[in-house]
Structures are given as structure tokens and as C-alpha cells.
Amino acid sequence: MPSAAERTRTLVQSTCSAVLLVPGVEGARPDQLSPQARTFGSDGEVFLLFPADSPVVRAATHAQDDELSAVLEIIDVAPVAVPNRIRGRALVSGWLTCAPGLAAEPGAMMLRLEVGEASVDDLWGASAVEAEELAQASADPLVAHETELLQHLHAAHFDQVQALAELLGERGTDTTGPGRQAVPLAMDRFGLRVRFTGEQPFDARFDFPEPVRDITALRRAMHTLFGAAAH
Numbered sequence: 001m002p003s004a005a006e007r008t009r010t011l012v013q014s015t016c017s018a019v020l021l022v023p024g025v026e027g028a029r030p031d032q033l034s035p036q037a038r039t040f041g042s043d044g045e046v047f048l049l050f051p052a053d054s055p056v057v058r059a060a061t062h063a064q065d066d067e068l069s070a071v072l073e074i075i076d077v078a079p080v081a082v083p084n085r086i087r088g089r090a091l092v093s094g095w096l097t098c099a100p101g102l103a104a105e106p107g108a109m110m111l112r113l114e115v116g117e118a119s120v121d122d123l124w125g126a127s128a129v130e131a132e133e134l135a136q137a138s139a140d141p142l143v144a145h146e147t148e149l150l151q152h153l154h155a156a157h158f159d160q161v162q163a164l165a166e167l168l169g170e171r172g173t174d175t176t177g178p179g180r181q182a183v184p185l186a187m188d189r190f191g192l193r194v195r196f197t198g199e200q201p202f203d204a205r206f207d208f209p210e211p212v213r214d215i216t217a218l219r220r221a222m223h224t225l226f227g228a229a230a231h
Helices: 005-010 056-065 129-136 145-156 158-175 215-230
Strands: 017-019 037-040 046-051 066-078 085-097 108-122 126-128 181-186 190-197 202-207
Touching: 005 037, 005 066, 005 108, 005 126, 005 129, 056 085, 056 108, 056 181, 066 108, 066 215, 108 129, 126 129, 126 215, 145 158, 145 181, 158 181, 158 190, 158 202, 158 215
Parallel strands: none
Antiparallel strands: 017 066, 037 046, 046 108, 066 085, 085 108, 108 126, 181 190, 190 202
């Protein structure tokens, strides 16, 4: 399974919604606290792009050499409609400064969040993450494609996803009743997680034969998985 640091880094580098919470910045609209882009630096810091007139930019500019604490909060929502749609939450806290030389577009300012600590609470469980662990971790290779892949599975391979219940043995016999539906919930290099809805919903993990590194390997893994369910 992916480590807590890998899962946190994946969420930071994903397209999940995020807000930057800064003490003293009250009354701002949620969109004013949401970075336009976010990425990791070579030393494990997080760079966040904001409009230059954003209240968090003003706060960071005003603080200058003082340490301005901040928390990046990321909420992960399943890209396919399913009960209990929130898949996870990550918090990355640290100290905020301006990085004006890195802004890639006019009217924008890059902020630098030096990571102090982080935590993740998701489908795998809840864990604290040290700053050094986060700096050394890598995001899941499917992070940029997961939303599209899950939506494609749900729309174009609905019957094959339903058939994965055959791999669950006796547990799978209860997944075919009225109102039951198998919804692709999450995907990473290790496998696919499916939520079986209905009166007593539950999640099931379907591991790939081996971790995948790219879309080509993923296609082979999904073909193997669907083939096993069909037989």
C-alpha cells in the first residue's frame, strides 16, 4: 500500500480542492484562499500560486521577516457520484513567505510554504507525516489521470466493474440485490477500490498483479482483472 507520505504528496499534487488557512485572514471568500496552482520544490517546500491581490498574499507580504504560520487543507472528493463521496483530507502546515521571482504570470504571486508537519486521513486510514518524509516521497504516477480513468470506467465499463463482485467469493453474492451498484471509487498504482452501494454498502480493493507505472501498464492490469472476474 502507499505510505502516508506518498498519499499526502499525491493529494497535494492532485486537482482536489484546497484552501490556505492563514491566521488573521478573516472574512475572505473561499475562492480567495484557493491557490491557482500548487507544486513541490526540490527541498520539499510547497509552492502556491495566488493572484497578487489575494488576502493571503497581502498577509505574507506584510509579515516580511516574521514567521507567518499557515495550513494548506486539501479535501479529496470522489470524481464519480457515490454515497459518502469525500475520500480523504490532508493538512500541510508550516511557514509562509513570498517568492516573487517564481511567479509565472502577470498579476500573480508565488508563495512558499516551508513544511513543518502534515497529516492525512483517507480511505487507507489516518496518519501523521514528518516534513522529511513528505520531501522524499513521490506522488502516485496515476494522479494526473485518476479522475478521467474512474469516470471512464463508470461510464464505459459499468458491467465489467459490476462483475468484479465475482472475485469476492461469498461476500460477492450479496452485491447483486436490488439497488446494488459497484462504483469505481479510487485508483492508484497498486489497484482499484470499488464501493458496493445498497442497504449495507462496503468497499473492496482489487489489487493489480504488480504496481503499474503508466497508462499502458494500467490497461494490461485492468484487462487481467476483468478477465479474472469473467472466468
